[in-house]
Amino acid sequence: xxxxxxxxxxxxxxxxxxxxxxxxxxxxxxxxxxxxxxxxxxxxxxxxxxxxxxxxxxxxxxxxxxxxxxxxxxxxxxxxxxxxxxxxxxxxxxxxxxxxxxxxxxxxxxxxxxxxxxxxxxxxxxxxxxxxxxxxxxxxxxxxxxxxxxxxxxxxxxxxxxxxxxxxxxxxxxxxxxxxxxxxxxxxxxxxxxxxxxxxxxxxxxxxxxxxxxxxxxxxxxxxxxxxxxxxxxxxxxxxxxxxxxxxxxxxxxxxxxxxxxxxxxxxxxxxxxxxxxxxxxxxxxxxxxxxxxxxxxxxxxxxxxxxxxxxxxxxxxxxxxxxxxxxxxxxxxxxxxxxxxxxxxxxxxxxxxxxxxxxxxxxxxxxxxxxxxxxxxxxxxxxxxxxxxxxxxxxxxxxxxxxxxxxxxxxxxxxxxxxxxxxxxxxxxxxxxxxxxxxxxxxxxxxxxxxxxxxxxxxxxxxxxxxxxxxxxxxxxxxxxxxxxxxxx
Ligand code: DGJ
Numbered sequence: 040x041x042x043x044x045x046x047x048x049x050x051x052x053x054x055x056x057x058x059x060x061x062x063x064x065x066x067x068x069x070x071x072x073x074x075x076x077x078x079x080x081x082x083x084x085x086x087x088x089x090x091x092x093x094x095x096x097x098x099x100x101x102x103x104x105x106x107x108x109x110x111x112x113x114x115x116x117x118x119x120x121x122x123x124x125x126x127x128x129x130x131x132x133x134x135x136x137x138x139x140x141x142x143x144x145x146x147x148x149x150x151x152x153x154x155x156x157x158x159x160x161x162x163x164x165x166x167x168x169x170x171x172x173x174x175x176x177x178x179x180x181x182x183x184x185x186x187x188x189x190x191x192x193x194x195x196x197x198x199x200x201x202x203x204x205x206x207x208x209x210x211x212x213x214x215x216x217x218x219x220x221x222x223x224x225x226x227x228x229x230x231x232x233x234x235x236x237x238x239x240x241x242x243x244x245x246x247x248x249x250x251x252x253x254x255x256x257x258x259x260x261x262x263x264x265x266x267x268x269x270x271x272x273x274x275x276x277x278x279x280x281x282x283x284x285x286x287x288x289x290x291x292x293x294x295x296x297x298x299x300x301x302x303x304x305x306x307x308x309x310x311x312x313x314x315x316x317x318x319x320x321x322x323x324x325x326x327x328x329x330x331x332x333x334x335x336x337x338x339x340x341x342x343x344x345x346x347x348x349x350x351x352x353x354x355x356x357x358x359x360x361x362x363x364x365x366x367x368x369x370x371x372x373x374x375x376x377x378x379x380x381x382x383x384x385x386x387x388x389x390x391x392x393x394x395x396x397x398x399x400x401x402x403x404x405x406x407x408x409x410x411x412x413x414x415x416x417x418x419x420x421x422x423x424x425x426x427x428x429x430x431x432x433x434x435x436x437x438x439x440x441x442x443x444x445x446x447x448x449x450x451x452x453x454x455x456x457x458x459x460x461x462x463x464x465x466x467x468x469x470x471x472x473x474x475x476x477x478x479x480x481x482x483x484x485x486x487x488x489x490x491x492x493x494x495x496x497x498x499x500x501x502x503x504x505x506x507x508x509x510x511x512x513x514x515x516x517x518x519x520x521x522x523x524x525x526x527x528x529x
Pocket of ligand 1: 182377
């Protein structure tokens with residue numbers, strides 16, 4: 040039975056699987072606990088077999104019976120989820136999978152960060168919904184976008200089950216001049232708690248649709264669950280020379296620029312905030328058009344970044360900064376600059392947060408280490424009560440369907456030499472022990488953690504199911520006016 044009808048099978052099969060995934064996604068939303076231990080055991084084997092079958096079928100052509108068998112097999116895989124949930128077994132993290140909240144909806148908190156406060160974790164992030172478009176002004180670099188809806192917040196006491204606390208900082212649709220106008224950009228919200236003022240402070244990247252404005256925004260709330268009051272945006276450190284201007288002046292790299300001191304402040308795109316044990320907080324932001332990162336002290340109330348500041352990683356073009364402290368030292372993980380496309384992460388360490396920082400290279404190991412396992416970091420946080428577990432949190436962006444971007448959570452390890460290490464895990468749980476080895480905690484060396492699982496097949500499967508979508512086929516739209524003067528795009 041070969042010929043034109045059979046030639047349609049791959050498309051029919053893809054359509055079938057697309058429908059299956061949609062149904063399975065809906066079904067999964069009905070459950071409060073998506074990934075039980077049983078599912079973790081069943082799914083890797085099942086998906087490996089399915090992937091192999093699909094790839095074999097793709098290479099060798101297919102028959103009706105093979106497709107029927109695969110259909111039955113797929114149905115069995117589908118049934119494994121409710122069975123495992125019904126068993127009520129402990130959950131696991133499944134990086135890259137749809138992650139429903141306790142109400143059954145996919146968690147929608149991208150470019151996010153975690154705050155632990157009074158026994159509860161709060162996950163803040165960009166709420167992305169609606170159609171993904173490519174504005175004309177961003178065509179050259181693939182800067183797709185969705186309109187800003189606001190910053191979402193989820194709460195959890197166990198890190199698996201997240202309750203939707205709603206939009207804690209909403210967009211302002213009625214005012215095109217507002218930083219929070221849907222046609223602008225609000226990215227990478229991070230919240231820290233100020234013990235002195237008892238306020239929750241949110242910092243975020245605010246921008247015009249063409250990313251020319253390059254500003255840092257700040258909002259404040261009395262409660263972790265908002266509502267946050269937006270205070271405004273600015274470019275940090277206006278009129279404040281960097282502490283290391285003298286050093287900068289000696290830099291001769293063609294990709295670096297001398298420290299600029301524009302009257303309206305330093306450009307600020309991707310950012311993060313870090314509150315140290317002594318209560319002093321810091322803002323890290325990609326600056327000078329992105330080639331150079333800055334670290335700036337925040338004021339005591341955490342609401343202003345008016346220095347002093349230092350220029351870091353000059354000419355290294357790092358964004359998506361993630362900063363954390365471990366065993367008395369400061370660590371940074373960041374990406375390169377390639378819009379939504381993943382690239383190799385970099386890591387760095389410092390004894391003083393203001394530097395000097397020493398680069399330690401790519402923390403990722405194994406297949407897909409060169410693209411951070413198809414993701415871009417956004418936060419590292421400590422699991423409460425555990426000195427052996429830090430969690431690295433990243434976004435697996437879907438450039439052409441941004442609301443369907445997924446989350447990658449992985450345990451952060453340290454090499455005996457003290458370098459942060461990330462290894463892929465298909466599934467893992469908080470039962471993991473010694474992700475940070477005793478050696479890296481200053482004790483005896485013991486080797487650790489889950490076995491590495493090759494995800495190449497999964498990615499091939501993902502590519503099969505989600506063929507690349509080309510910009511030309513997508514809707515594009517003119518940019519909104521930034522309304523912020525004649526700022527020159529980087
Ligand atoms: C990379 C940044 O890290 C993201 O937050 C976002 O700004 C994209 N670029 C936009 O292309």
